[in-house]
Amino acid sequence: MPLRSATVFGRGLAVTAALFVAGAAQAAPQPGAKAAFPPFDASTFAGQLFWLALTFGLLYWLMSTIALPRVGAILADRASTIARDLDNAAAMQAKAEETAQAYETALTEARKNAQSIAQAARDAGAKASDERRRVVEADLSARLEQAEAQIAATRTAAMTNVRDLGSDVAIAIVTKLTGQAPSATEANAAVDQALARG
Amino acid sequence: MAAGGGIDPIHQFEIKPLIGLRPFGLDLSFTNASLFMVLTVAAITAIMVYGSSQRATVPGRLQSLAEMIYEFVASTVTGVMGKDGMRFFPFVFSLFMFVLMANMLGMIPGSFTVTSHIVVTAAFAFLVIGVVLVYGIVKHGSHFFGLFVPSGVPGWLLPFMVLIEAVSFVSRPISLSLRLFGNMLAGHIALKVFGGFVVALLAGGSVFGMVIAPLPLLLAIALTALEFLVAFLQAYVFAILTCVYLNDALHPGH
Known part of the structure; x- marks a missing residue:
């Protein structure tokens, strides 16, 4: 609501009200019209219009300059706060999902690594034990040959x-x-x- | 109607000066009507200005009330006039709240109903029509008078249509003011009359009167509920019609 147009508009209201008061004032003096039906008692018109213009003008001023902009601002603030909070929540949720995704990926990676490490360890173990067995076998066969040679010599x-x-x-x-x-x-x-x- | 006691149903509309004020021979005394106008504005100010002074994101009771009224009137204004109708929002809001609060304060027993005086309702009605005329002519110039020329009417019928439209336009402030005035006046008189019946029957002292006295009392209770509805409804009707008339000033081509 543009404030300037509101004040111009308010001034227009005041002028209109003043015209009404002036118009009624001409009809006002009516002495001797006693015990008339109160709503049609013209002698009260000027006073009523005067106080109506005063109070309604004050009300219009209070509403248009203070109350309504303030309430409107409160409502707009709340709407933007809610929108911002919703945005934040959505962003956080996206982040949480991303983190979960990353965790999932890391877990898969780790599992794959663990498998290959275990395989390597198994392979290395097998190779080492093969090696040892070959050494022992060679040692044994050497001893066997030696023993056989000794037996032959002795014989x-x-x-x-x-x-x-x-x-x-x-x-x-x-x-x-x-x-x-x-x-x-x-x-x-x-x-x-x-x-x-x- | 017996004039004795407080049973005179017209008595409640009397205007009594409280503080005499007579500048330039004009009777501008502060009367009971003026007092209730001031109370009306004070009550609205308490709700709308004091209620919103906390500017809380999570509103308290009074602020909730202020926001509810704001959104109610705003949705009425935009519903009838569209988004650009919000330029008249403070005007419609003030009118609606003044009429509503005056009607409601009038429902307090022994109080005065500002809107039961035709000079007040007529002032509001002519104010509305004055705003429509001034804004319409300032904004749209002679195009505003297209309001009286309905489109799609055969040429020979046009003079009659223009006449009918003009009469209907002129009768607007009259119907607008008389509707509110008549409703308030008649409702309060009816309440007073039925209340008076109860008093008269009981004061009569006869057994028959004692026995049937609850009947008008029940009616008075039902009428009170109805009057609360009327008090709100008439304020709402006044605001809606104000929006409809202002819409003509905003968008004259129809």
Whole structure:
């Protein structure tokens, strides 16, 4: 409501009211008209119009300059406050949804990472245990080979001892029987022959 | 009607000077009518100015009342005149509230009803028509008188239509003032008459009178409720018709 037009308008009202008072004043003096029906008693018209113009003018002024702009402002303020609060609430809700979305994404990411980390750990563990097993196996087979070689050597040595022992025994027996000692070469050849036979 | 006691139904409309004021031979005394005009303005000011002084976002009772009245009148104004009708909002609001509050204060027993005097209602009616004429002519010039020439009327009928429209325009302030005046006057007289019946029947002292005395009392109670409705309705009708007439000044082509 433009205030300027309101005051111009109010002045117009005042002028109109003044015209009415002036008009009624001419009809006012009517002495001797006693006990008339009060609403039609013209002698009261001027006074009523005067006070009506005064009070209604005051009311119009109070309403148009103070009360109505103020109440209008209160209502507009409230409407804008409510609109702003609703906007804020909507923005906050959008933010909350965004945060929830981000959390969801992070969770999925973390889950994927956890899986790959676990896979890697499993792979590394398997590789390490494979490695260890291979080392142990190699160690064991080396020892086995060593043991086998030792056994073979011992056996060869034992066989040699048996031959030497056999030829000694053969020499001793032949000496005892014939009283003549065979040569070591003969004895060895005879033992070898016997060993070869079984 | 027996003139004895306080049963005279016209007595309540009498204007009694309280403070004598006679400048230039004019009787401008402060009367009981003036007192109730001042009380009317004071009551409206208490609601609208004091009630809104807190400017609370969450309103109290009085502020809620002020806001309710504001929105009620504003929706009436914009409903009849559209958005640009809000330039007349303070005028319509003041008229509506003055008439409503004067009617309501008049419902208090022993009080005076400002709007039961034809000079008051006529002043308001001519004020409304004066505003319509002045605003219409200032704003639209001769185009404003197109109001009296309905469109789409055959040429030979036009003089009659213009005559009818002119008569209807002239009769507006008369009907506007007489409607409010008549309703207030008749309602208060009827209330007083039925109230008077109760008093007369009881004062009569006869058993018959004692027995039927509650009947006019019940009627008086029902009439009181009806008068409260009329008090509001007439103020509303006055405001609505003011809006309708002002709408002619705003948008003369119809």
